[in-house]
Amino acid sequence: MCPNMAISEARGTFVIDPALCTECIGHFDTPQCVAICPVDDTCVIDTRVPRYQA
Template sequence: MALLITDECINCDVCEPACPNEAISEGDDIYVIDPDLCTECVGHFDEPQCVVICPVDCIPHDPNHVETESDLMSKYKRITGK
């Protein structure tokens, strides 16, 4: 599944540069994750880097974008051209 950033986000700006797919950007009030670009770091790392680095634990799975590991790997390959 893709991830999402909740309204508990404190806009600390550590997640955006940590995302290898550039799926995180500034939203109107908090950072947002583009589900079309989020692979939960599959293909890049063993765990989502935004989740690892977030100081307030505000990045859960997005229940509206359920994906399997295989789906995430396919998305990674599409995004990176690998």
């Protein structure tokens, strides 16, 4: 679901590559990892990264 191919699986855990992640800005209103994740509050948006928009 990631438009930037930033999500991969490593040993049964999904990992987001911060170098590829744009939080779907310009693609979707909500980051797709957050929208589709079956476990609440596991996709954490890093507010220290300049691409973050409140």
